[in-house]
Amino acid sequence: MSKTSRTGITAPANAKKDAIIEIRAIAQHDMETGFRYTEDGKRIPRDIIRLFTCRYNDEEVFKADFYPGIGANPLIIFTTIAVASGTIECKWTGDDGYEAVNQVKITVS
Amino acid sequence: MTVLKVNSITPNLTRRLYLSALGILGLSSWLTPFSAGAKQPEAMEAIAKIVGSNAIQNGRVKLVIPPLVESGNLVVLKVAIESPMTSTDYVKAVHIISEANPLPNIFTAYFTPRSGRAEVTTRVRLADSQRVWAIAQMSDGGYWQGYADTLVTLSACTEMI
Amino acid sequence: MIAQLGFAADIPKDSRQSSYQLMTTENQAMQDDPNLNPALFWVMDGHSLWKEKTGNKNVSCGSCHGDSGKKMAGVATQFPKVIKGRLQTLEGQINQCRSAQQEAPVLAYESKELLALTTFVATQSKGMPITIQETLQNKKDLQQGRLFFNERMGQLNLSCAQCHQDRAGLKLGGSLIPQGHPTAYPIYRIEWQTMGSLQRRLRNCMSGVRAKQFEYGSTEMAQLELYLMWRARGMPLETPGVRP
Numbered sequence: 396m397s398k399t400s401r402t403g404i405t406a407p408a409n410a411k412k413d414a415i416i417e418i419r420a421i422a423q424h425d426m427e428t429g430f431r432y433t434e435d436g437k438r439i440p441r442d443i444i445r446l447f448t449c450r451y452n453d454e455e456v457f458k459a460d461f462y463p464g465i466g467a468n469p470l471i472i473f474t475t476i477a478v479a480s481g482t483i484e485c486k487w488t489g490d491d492g493y494e495a496v497n498q499v500k501i502t503v504s
Numbered sequence: 505m506t507v508l509k510v511n512s513i514t515p516n517l518t519r520r521l522y523l524s525a526l527g528i529l530g531l532s533s534w535l536t537p538f539s540a541g542a543k544q545p546e547a548m549e550a551i552a553k554i555v556g557s558n559a560i561q562n563g564r565v566k567l568v569i570p571p572l573v574e575s576g577n578l579v580v581l582k583v584a585i586e587s588p589m590t591s592t593d594y595v596k597a598v599h600i601i602s603e604a605n606p607l608p609n610i611f612t613a614y615f616t617p618r619s620g621r622a623e624v625t626t627r628v629r630l631a632d633s634q635r636v637w638a639i640a641q642m643s644d645g646g647y648w649q650g651y652a653d654t655l656v657t658l659s660a661c662t663e664m665i
Numbered sequence: 666m667i668a669q670l671g672f673a674a675d676i677p678k679d680s681r682q683s684s685y686q687l688m689t690t691e692n693q694a695m696q697d698d699p700n701l702n703p704a705l706f707w708v709m710d711g712h713s714l715w716k717e718k719t720g721n722k723n724v725s726c727g728s729c730h731g732d733s734g735k736k737m738a739g740v741a742t743q744f745p746k747v748i749k750g751r752l753q754t755l756e757g758q759i760n761q762c763r764s765a766q767q768e769a770p771v772l773a774y775e776s777k778e779l780l781a782l783t784t785f786v787a788t789q790s791k792g793m794p795i796t797i798q799e800t801l802q803n804k805k806d807l808q809q810g811r812l813f814f815n816e817r818m819g820q821l822n823l824s825c826a827q828c829h830q831d832r833a834g835l836k837l838g839g840s841l842i843p844q845g846h847p848t849a850y851p852i853y854r855i856e857w858q859t860m861g862s863l864q865r866r867l868r869n870c871m872s873g874v875r876a877k878q879f880e881y882g883s884t885e886m887a888q889l890e891l892y893l894m895w896r897a898r899g900m901p902l903e904t905p906g907v908r909p
Binding site: 400401403405419421423425426466467468470 | 700701703705706709710858859
C-alpha cells in the first residue's frame with residue numbers, strides 16, 4: 396500500500412455563524428483487513444487507516460479510530476459548528492507510514 | 505441452549521418427541537439468528553473493557569443500519585446520540601461493537617463541544633447477520649447504549665478467485 | 666421452431682431496466698453523489714494518466730485527444746467496435762493506442778491504470794445512449810455473442826439467458842436477478858471493494874455456473890460484450906456505476 400492517496404472533503408464554502416455544518420471526508424484506501432488469504436494460502440497482512448482527525452483553525456474538533464471493520468475507501472460524515480472563517484483540515488494516518496492531509500476553506504458570516 | 509427432557513412414554517412416542525425436539529432446536533436457531541452472534545462473548549468483553557465497572561443505561565443512542573443488506577462488504581451505518589452538546593454536557597465518544605465480525609471493535613468516534621451534534625455516519629463491513637452495539641461515553645462519566653440488528657445476505661454469484 | 670439452442674425472446678425495449686433500479690436507496694445514493702462514490706478517485710487517477718507523457722514516443726493521450734478528455738464524449742457508447750477488421754473493446758482500444766501511438770507497454774486487465782483510464786474515458790459519455798447497431802462489419806461477431814448468451818455452459822449447465830432474460834426480476838438466493846445490461850461499466854462493485862471491468866463481472870458469472878471462464882481480452886469476451894451492449898442499445902451510460 397502506498398504511503399499516501401487521494402482524499403476528498405466536502406463542506407459548505409459559506410456558513411452562518413454558529414450554524415451546524417456537515418463535513419464529509421473520504422480517502423482512497425483498500426483497508427486490507429488482515430483476514431484475507433492469497434491463492435496459495437498466505438495471509439495478506441493488515442494495512443488500514445488507523446486514525447482520522449479534523450482540525451478547524453488548528454483546533455481538533457473531531458477524531459475517529461478506524462479498525463479493520465471499516466469499509467474500503469472509508470467515508471466519514473460528521474458535524475461541527477461554524478465558529479469562524481478559516482481552514483478545515485482533515486488528516487488520515489495508518490499502517491505502513493500512510494498519511495494523507497487535505498483542507499478546505501470556509502467563510503463564516 | 506434449551507434442553508428437552510423426554511420421559512419414556514412409549515418407544516415410538518419417545519422417538520417422535522425426540523425428533524420433534526431436534527426439529528424445534530434446529531428451527532430455533534433460524535428464528536433467533538441475532539442471539540447466536542458468533543463472536544458475542546468477544547463483543548461483550550470489548551464493551552466491558554470500555555465501561556469498566558460502570559453501569560450502562562439503555563436509550564439516547566440511536567444506531568441505524570439497513571435491516572437487510574445485500575453485501576456485507578459496505579454497509580452504511582449511522583449513529584446519533586441525544587445530547588445538548590454544550591461544553592459541560594456532551595458526548596465524549598461512541599464505540600461501535602460488532603457481535604459477529606472477526607474483531608469486535610469497528611470504530612470509535614470522539615466528539616467535542618464544537619461538534620454541534622453527536623452524529624456520525626460511515627460505511628462498515630459486516631461479516632454476518634448480527635447485532636451491532638453503540639456504546640456512548642458521556643462527559644459526566646455515564647454510559648448509554650443502543651443497538652441495531654441486521655440480516656446480511658451474500659450475492660448469488662460470488663467471485664471465485 | 667428453434668429447438669436445440671432455444672433462443673430466448675429479446676426483452677421488449679420498454680421493459681428494459683438497468684440494475685440501478687434494483688439497488689437499495691443507499692447504494693443508489695452512493696452512485697449518484699460524487700461525494701459518496703469511491704469510483705470518482707479512479708476518474709481522477711484516469712485523468713492524471715490521460716495527461717501523462719509516456720512510452721518511447723513520449724506523448725500523452727491528451728496530446729492527440731485533448732487534455733480535458735471532453736472529446737471522448739460519445740466514444741464509450743460505440744464500443745465494442747470493429748476497427749481495422751478487428752473487434753475491439755474500449756480497454757482493447759486504449760491498449761492499442763498505447764502500443765501503437767505512444768509505444769508504451771500495454772496495461773493488464775483489472776490493473777489500476779487500465780481501470781482508471783477506461784473509467785475516465787467512459788464517464789465522458791455519462792448520460793448518453795448506447796449506440797451499438799448491427800452492421801455488416803460486426804454482424805458475425807454479434808451473432809457469435811448472441812450464441813454465447815443463449816448457450817448453456819458450465820457444470821450447472823445454465824445459459825446467461827436462462828437467468829437474465831427468462832428469470833430477470835425473480836430472486837436467486839435473496840438477490841433480485843438483474844437483466845444484466847452493462848450500462849455502468851467499469852463499476853465500483855461493493856463485493857470487490859474496488860473498480861472492475863465488465864469482463865471481470867462476466868468471469869464471475871461464468872465461475873458462478875462453474876464454467877471455464879473466457880480469458881481477459883479474448884475474442885469471445887469481446888463478442889459477448891458486443892452482444893450485451895447491443896442488447897442494451899438506447900439505454901443511457903451510467904459510468905461510473907456502483908453495484909452490490
